[in-house]
Amino acid sequence: MPATPEIFRFSSSDDISRALDHFVAETARAAIARSGRFTVSLSGGSLPKTLAKNLKDNKSIEWSKWHIFFADERCVALDHDESNYLLAKQQLLDHVPIPATHVYTINQALVQDHKAAAKDYAAQIKTAFGGSDAMPSIDLNLLGIGPDGHCCSLFPGHRLLDVADVWVASLDDSPKPPPSRITLTYPIINNADINLFVVTGDGKADAIHKIVDQKEALPSGRVQAKGRLIWFLDDGAAGKLNASTLKYNL
Numbered sequence: 001m002p003a004t005p006e007i008f009r010f011s012s013s014d015d016i017s018r019a020l021d022h023f024v025a026e027t028a029r030a031a032i033a034r035s036g037r038f039t040v041s042l043s044g045g046s047l048p049k050t051l052a053k054n055l056k057d058n059k060s061i062e063w064s065k066w067h068i069f070f071a072d073e074r075c076v077a078l079d080h081d082e083s084n085y086l087l088a089k090q091q092l093l094d095h096v097p098i099p100a101t102h103v104y105t106i107n108q109a110l111v112q113d114h115k116a117a118a119k120d121y122a123a124q125i126k127t128a129f130g131g132s133d134a135m136p137s138i139d140l141n142l143l144g145i146g147p148d149g150h151c152c153s154l155f156p157g158h159r160l161l162d163v164a165d166v167w168v169a170s171l172d173d174s175p176k177p178p179p180s181r182i183t184l185t186y187p188i189i190n191n192a193d194i195n196l197f198v199v200t201g202d203g204k205a206d207a208i209h210k211i212v213d214q215k216e217a218l219p220s221g222r223v224q225a226k227g228r229l230i231w232f233l234d235d236g237a238a239g240k241l242n243a244s245t246l247k248y249n250l
């Protein structure tokens with residue numbers, strides 16, 4: 001049964017950062033109590049900054065038990081200003097003691113070959129999840145959404161929307177620059193325990209309305225979860241939602 005989306009509305013992106021701090025800290029605590037570690041994937045864009053704002057100073061977190069993956073990554077060097085890793089490093093990883101071996105980055109030697117980079121990243125995930133061929137279940141994917149409704153590097157109308165045989169796929173024709181990227185695919189995204197979208201700004205309001213109210217099959221609208229599917233929206237992003245859609249108003 002598909003998870004019913006839980007939609008939370010906040011009056012500002014600062015309020016979202018505070019709520020994210022509580023939610024992610026509690027999700028990590030529960031995962032560590034259950035399995036001894038917390039696996040989380042990060043998107044690029046505005047997400048790392050919104051996430052890190054309060055979380056990086058949260059003293060209750062057992063950072064040594066965290067394992068960080070990237071929901072998608074650009075095929076660029078790790079110190080390139082378009083690298084999602086670099087963004088996460090600057091915003092969060094430089095400020096908290098997560099062991100470097102727990103941060104799963106795109107293979108630097110393969111950034112010129114997106115297909116090999118995707119294969120390598122899937123192998124890294126497999127190793128991190130004990131080497132089994134069983135579909136991994138990431139505890140929490142933190143996802144952003146583009147004005148066109150994309151998430152990760154899964155764009156409207158793109159062939160990667162139908163990929164079901166690999167955990168990580170690649171593209172060299174991303175409509176959002178840079179063109180060469182790797183991305184988690186739906187089978188692994190939807191097998192996560194929790195998928196949480198974090199969306200700010202009125203530039204996303206149309207996409208949110210189409211996905212949530214009109215059930216349009218935009219890429220972000222195809223995301224499910226084993227456990228919970230959650231949307232954190234600020235007033236701008238929620239601006240065009242039907243009033244009756246909002247079940248929670250924090």
Ligand SMILES: O=C(O)[C@H](O)[C@@H](O)[C@H](O)[C@H](O)COP(=O)(O)O
Pocket residue numbers: 043044045046047072073074084143144145146150151152153176
């Ligand atoms: O690497 C990327 O480009 C992202 O992972 C992408 O999927 C991003 O999350 C959305 O485009 C939202 O980005 P904003 O939050 O900056 O709008």
